[in-house]
Amino acid sequence: MATNIMIVGVGGQGSLLASKLLGHLLLHQALDVKVSEVHGMSQRGGNVVTYVKFGDKVYSPVVGKGEADIIVSFETLEAARWVESLKPNGTIIVSQQQIDPMPVLVGQAEYPKDLIPMMQEKGFSVVAVDGLSLAEQAGNSKAVNLVLMGVLSKYFEFPEEAWQEAIEACVPAKVLEINRKAFELGRNL
Amino acid sequence: MMKQLLLGNAAVARGLYEAGCAVISSYPGTPSTEITEEAAKYPEIYCEWAPNEKVAMEVAFGACLAGKRSACCMKHVGVNVAADPLFTISYTGVNAGMVICVADDPGMHSSQNEQDSRHYAIASKIPMLEPADSAEACEFTKLAFELSEQFDTPIFLKMCTRISHSQSIVETGERKEPPHKPYIKNIEKYVMMPGYARPRHPIVEQRTRDLIAYAETTPINRVEMGDTKMGIITSSVSYQYVRETFGEDVSVLKLGMIHPMPQQLILDFASKVDQLIIVEELDPVIEEHCKTLGLVVTGKDVLPLEDEFSQAVLAERFGLPMPPSTSLEVKIPGRPPVMCPGCPHRGLFYTLVKNKCTVLGDIGCYTLAAIAPLYAIETTECMGASVSSIHGFNKALGAEAEGRTVAVLGDSTFMHSGMTGLANIAYNQSNSTVIILDNSITGMTGHQHNPTTGCNLRGEPAGKIDLEELCRAMGIRRVRVVDPNDLAACDAVVKEELAANEPSVIITRRPCVLLKHVKTAPAISVDPEKCTGCKACMKIGCPAIAFREKKAVIDHTLCVGCGVCEQLCKFDAMGAGK
Numbered sequence: 001m002a003t004n005i006m007i008v009g010v011g012g013q014g015s016l017l018a019s020k021l022l023g024h025l026l027l028h029q030a031l032d033v034k035v036s037e038v039h040g041m042s043q044r045g046g047n048v049v050t051y052v053k054f055g056d057k058v059y060s061p062v063v064g065k066g067e068a069d070i071i072v073s074f075e076t077l078e079a080a081r082w083v084e085s086l087k088p089n090g091t092i093i094v095s096q097q098q099i100d101p102m103p104v105l106v107g108q109a110e111y112p113k114d115l116i117p118m119m120q121e122k123g124f125s126v127v128a129v130d131g132l133s134l135a136e137q138a139g140n141s142k143a144v145n146l147v148l149m150g151v152l153s154k155y156f157e158f159p160e161e162a163w164q165e166a167i168e169a170c171v172p173a174k175v176l177e178i179n180r181k182a183f184e185l186g187r188n189l
Numbered sequence: 190m191m192k193q194l195l196l197g198n199a200a201v202a203r204g205l206y207e208a209g210c211a212v213i214s215s216y217p218g219t220p221s222t223e224i225t226e227e228a229a230k231y232p233e234i235y236c237e238w239a240p241n242e243k244v245a246m247e248v249a250f251g252a253c254l255a256g257k258r259s260a261c262c263m264k265h266v267g268v269n270v271a272a273d274p275l276f277t278i279s280y281t282g283v284n285a286g287m288v289i290c291v292a293d294d295p296g297m298h299s300s301q302n303e304q305d306s307r308h309y310a311i312a313s314k315i316p317m318l319e320p321a322d323s324a325e326a327c328e329f330t331k332l333a334f335e336l337s338e339q340f341d342t343p344i345f346l347k348m349c350t351r352i353s354h355s356q357s358i359v360e361t362g363e364r365k366e367p368p369h370k371p372y373i374k375n376i377e378k379y380v381m382m383p384g385y386a387r388p389r390h391p392i393v394e395q396r397t398r399d400l401i402a403y404a405e406t407t408p409i410n411r412v413e414m415g416d417t418k419m420g421i422i423t424s425s426v427s428y429q430y431v432r433e434t435f436g437e438d439v440s441v442l443k444l445g446m447i448h449p450m451p452q453q454l455i456l457d458f459a460s461k462v463d464q465l466i467i468v469e470e471l472d473p474v475i476e477e478h479c480k481t482l483g484l485v486v487t488g489k490d491v492l493p494l495e496d497e498f499s500q501a502v503l504a505e506r507f508g509l510p511m512p513p514s515t516s517l518e519v520k521i522p523g524r525p526p527v528m529c530p531g532c533p534h535r536g537l538f539y540t541l542v543k544n545k546c547t548v549l550g551d552i553g554c555y556t557l558a559a560i561a562p563l564y565a566i567e568t569t570e571c572m573g574a575s576v577s578s579i580h581g582f583n584k585a586l587g588a589e590a591e592g593r594t595v596a597v598l599g600d601s602t603f604m605h606s607g608m609t610g611l612a613n614i615a616y617n618q619s620n621s622t623v624i625i626l627d628n629s630i631t632g633m634t635g636h637q638h639n640p641t642t643g644c645n646l647r648g649e650p651a652g653k654i655d656l657e658e659l660c661r662a663m664g665i666r667r668v669r670v671v672d673p674n675d676l677a678a679c680d681a682v683v684k685e686e687l688a689a690n691e692p693s694v695i696i697t698r699r700p701c702v703l704l705k706h707v708k709t710a711p712a713i714s715v716d717p718e719k720c721t722g723c724k725a726c727m728k729i730g731c732p733a734i735a736f737r738e739k740k741a742v743i744d745h746t747l748c749v750g751c752g753v754c755e756q757l758c759k760f761d762a763m764g765a766g767k
């Protein structure tokens with residue numbers, strides 16, 4: 001059986017770097033890996049989802065309803081949007097940011113309240129983090145993706161050096177230290 | 190050999206490189222764009238963005254004629270533009286190998302329709318290979334060149350969104366330079382006038398018969414026998430969904446070559462299984478082929494013609510158990526894509542809405558002006574259609590339409606196929622107003638250069654077409670340039686050109702705010718004392734402006750200080766440092 005991770009968020013939040021990092025890490029663990037991304041139109045502020053699947057053999061590049069082990073979300077509403085994809089008792093790692101979508105901004109819809117307790121009531125294990133503050137603490141508000149990867153890293157037994165090696169391979173050298181720190185802050189939560 | 194995790198498109202690029210491809214000409218389009226961008230990272234390959242797909246295909250043909258392996262890459266709808274050369278290079282054949290990479294978009298993640306490119310392979314009598322993951326994408330690309338040269342034909346490599354934009358493991362190899370094939374003058378082969386084209390047609394038909402014989406035995410059409418109660422014929426990403434859904438025991442015939450298809454191989458496979466099922470996205474191409482062979486199959490009677498498949502679609506349609514899942518008892522608002530904060534298109538569309546214009550639209554980021562709250566764009570068909578259609582609209586309605594109708598399209602779309610529509614306006618003289626949204630880049634597909642940007646695909650200095658001079662040279666006397674972020678100026682120009690009694694072009698010029706060299710201003714704030722909650726600033730649909738507790742608030746992580754909202758505020762409540 002493959003392990004299925006979904007990385008979800010709003011276009012432009014940096015989910016592609018997170019999936020690149022995971023892909024690099026998993027390739028070097030001698031596992032079969034598939035990473036399915038979204039490019040193009042939905043990157044313009046729409047909701048984006050990336051599937052990362054790994055195991056002895058991976059066929060389908062996508063994750064269906066009830067198949068995800070872990071959802072990593074850059075935004076609260078986006079975590080709620082995809083809970084149907086989770087296995088019962090699955091894990092949600094969510095950066096508690098609220099970005100109003102256009103239907104909310106123009107008053108056609110409301111941003112639902114209390115989403116995190118709602119998800120917990122459904123039996124999901126919800127790890128809500130203040131990703132933005134931690135990223136700023138690391139030195140750059142854009143490093144939320146590394147904070148979340150740090151939190152995610154605790155759910156697997158891959159050695160920390162493997163994560164560090166993946167970070168080094170995927171992050172530009174000039175922001176490497178900030179990203180390492182962001183990862184560390186997430187991992188030590 | 191080295192194991193790498195590669196995007197399907199990057200794997201095609203790797204295949205092009207390893208096969209010794211020397212020239213690639215393409216037009217960007219999701220989900221095909223990265224093939225050419227990745228190929229451009231290999232200095233051995235000459236890569237370019239052509240103005241459109243027809244040009245790209247003809248460039249690739251010229252290069253293969255000259256004796257170098259070549260390719261052109263495009264999205265499914267790009268083949269419509271390139272269809273003219275396509276059907277005739279099928280007749281002439283090639284010299285060195287030529288591969289046409291086409292990426293379909295089932296599910297329309299980033300497209301205006303869901304057409305199935307396999308029909309083009311059948312109609313143009315050109316073979317088509319269809320990989321099912323990145324490893325096959327690389328391997329099939331190399332094979333495509335071999336087949337192209339062996340059978341004297343251009344060849345399709347068909348991708349789809351889930352193959353193009355999925356990463357999987359590829360064992361990469363070294364580049365092999367193919368032997369040089371000198372160009373030899375051959376009028377009977379390459380001049381397709383009736384007298385020479387007629388004898389080429391039987392050659393094409395014989396080639397298809399030869400390719401069918403090849404399809405019977407090629408290892409890329411692979412039988413994986415298992416349990417014989419059910420046999421599934423499939424290809425592309427559907428193969429992955431089949432294995433995920435039905436497991437490793439079910440018998441599968443996986444077609445790597447989707448045109449032409451084998452006959453005996455399919456009949457033999459069918460004879461070994463109790464029930465034959467066809468799993469293919471979009472149209473019933475394999476299914477129709479099987480039916481012409483006299484086989485009884487299950488296919489589109491169970492599976493949808495629309496949208497992309499997944500293991501969930503297959504499980505649901507075949508009545509298999511679905512994994513348990515839970516949803517929240519709360520309505521989750523949608524999150525459609527929007528024009529970015531600071532997008533230079535926003536000011537223009539606000540102006541057009543304010544002037545109650547009828548707006549004929551085109552293909553690009555600006556299509557997003559069709560949704561709330563602007564609702565500005567009223568048509569979107571295909572590249573360049575806005576310019577041609579406004580002429581028809583105005584000829585049909587005359588003065589009634591001319592004073593309030595505009596066509597809008599981007600700089601890249603104008604170069605792609607807006608120019609010919611403008612030639613028609615200049616020639617047949619309709620009183621049309623065409624607005625070129627010049628953001629100095631091809632935006633929606635992720636920032637590709639075009640003939641107006643002054644840079645080539647690799648970002649190096651290149652020829653630059655001056656849009657104003659071009660429009661004037663085509664006979665348009667009224668050509669105006671305006672900054673779309675200056676709402677007053679924009680409003681004045683739109684009013685004047687709509688009132689003018691002759692064809693006109695307005696160029697709204699401001700680079701895409703996402704371009705690295707574009708400097709943004711400090712974020713704007715709202716003074717809550719001064720804000721009356723009138724919502725005037727909300728009319729532009731900027732995702733950085735929210736309305737909370739009866740006041741406008743600006744998200745400083747999103748705002749780039751473009752100042753358009755500031756111009757709308759009558760109460761001096763908005764500005765930097767408020």
